Amino acid sequence: MRFEERYGEAVTDSAGKDDYEHHGGFPRYTPAEVGPEYGRLVDALRTLQDLAVSTAPTPEVIEDAAERVEALIDLLKPFAVPEGEQPAGRVLSLPGRGSLLMLPWTVEKFDAEGVRSRGMFRRYHLGGNGAAHGGTLPLLFDDLFGMIQHAYGRPISRTAYLHINYRKITPLDTELVVEGSVDKVEGRKTFISAVLKDREGTVLADCEALMVQLLKGQP
Numbered sequence: 001m002r003f004e005e006r007y008g009e010a011v012t013d014s015a016g017k018d019d020y021e022h023h024g025g026f027p028r029y030t031p032a033e034v035g036p037e038y039g040r041l042v043d044a045l046r047t048l049q050d051l052a053v054s055t056a057p058t059p060e061v062i063e064d065a066a067e068r069v070e071a072l073i074d075l076l077k078p079f080a081v082p083e084g085e086q087p088a089g090r091v092l093s094l095p096g097r098g099s100l101l102m103l104p105w106t107v108e109k110f111d112a113e114g115v116r117s118r119g120m121f122r123r124y125h126l127g128g129n130g131a132a133h134g135g136t137l138p139l140l141f142d143d144l145f146g147m148i149q150h151a152y153g154r155p156i157s158r159t160a161y162l163h164i165n166y167r168k169i170t171p172l173d174t175e176l177v178v179e180g181s182v183d184k185v186e187g188r189k190t191f192i193s194a195v196l197k198d199r200e201g202t203v204l205a206d207c208e209a210l211m212v213q214l215l216k217g218q219p
């Protein structure tokens with residue numbers, strides 16, 4: 001798959017070329033083609049997640065909500081598919097690639113020099129006292145690092161370690177930017193670092209990680 005197809009205008013000519021000969025045991029993932037209704041569903045589900053962790057309804061409303069969610073489960077259950085066939089995580093135009101697990105951030109630069117993504121932590125990501133939960137930052141960085149090593153043209157790798165420095169409180173509902181790049185390559189090892197900043201350029205967190213290229217058949 002060409003990087004232009006993957007990330008559209010965020011891609012420049014320097015984007016690396018991945019080699020599917022070296023994907024370890026990973027299946028080949030392709031972008032999903034979906035209509036606008038998919039983005040609408042994911043957006044509604046994200047708002048539902050925010051509300052699920054920020055409301056205190058009456059018992060009657062809770063019962064009503066439970067019945068509606070159970071009806072939604074019954075609606076979707078017959079459409080379960082194996083990993084790699086679901087649109088979630090494969091819709092590159094949507095925040096978080098359409099995956100509810102991923103932070104709803106949008107990639108705005110994707111090439112061999114690095115990857116930059118912009119977005120917000122929402123109420124769903126609350127840790128305490130108005131700040132993002134500390135565990136949501138590794139999720140943001142780890143997913144970014146996967147994209148960075150891919151944009152650099154490195155074969156499929158897994159994170160061996162990830163070190164975060166939490167420099168300042170990470171606020172909710174505030175536009176932030178995260179950017180990182182490959183620092184060094186040594187054989188199977190790719191060393192990557194990234195920085196999370198607010199719009200004023202204040203560093204909220206920085207992170208460095210080692211990703212190790214998978215050997216043939218490695219899970």
Ligand SMILES: CCCCCCCCCC(=O)SCCNC(=O)CCNC(=O)[C@H](O)C(C)(C)COP(=O)(O)OP(=O)(O)OC[C@H]1O[C@@H](n2cnc3c(N)ncnc32)[C@H](O)[C@@H]1OP(=O)(O)O
Binds near residue numbers: 142146187212215
């Ligand atoms: C399009 C699809 C895109 C998909 C992208 C996928 C991105 C996924 C990103 C992830 O989040 S993966 C999930 C979290 N990570 C894991 O679950 C990884 C679990 N660990 C492993 O599978 C293995 O430990 C690993 C593949 C990372 C390495 O095991 P190996 O047995 O293949 O390697 P080995 O232990 O021989 O180490 C290779 C080199 O890395 C070094 N190394 C490994 N782990 C290290 C560590 N923790 N700290 C420092 N160095 C480390 C090790 O010293 C050695 O260095 P040298 O070559 O210089 O001797």
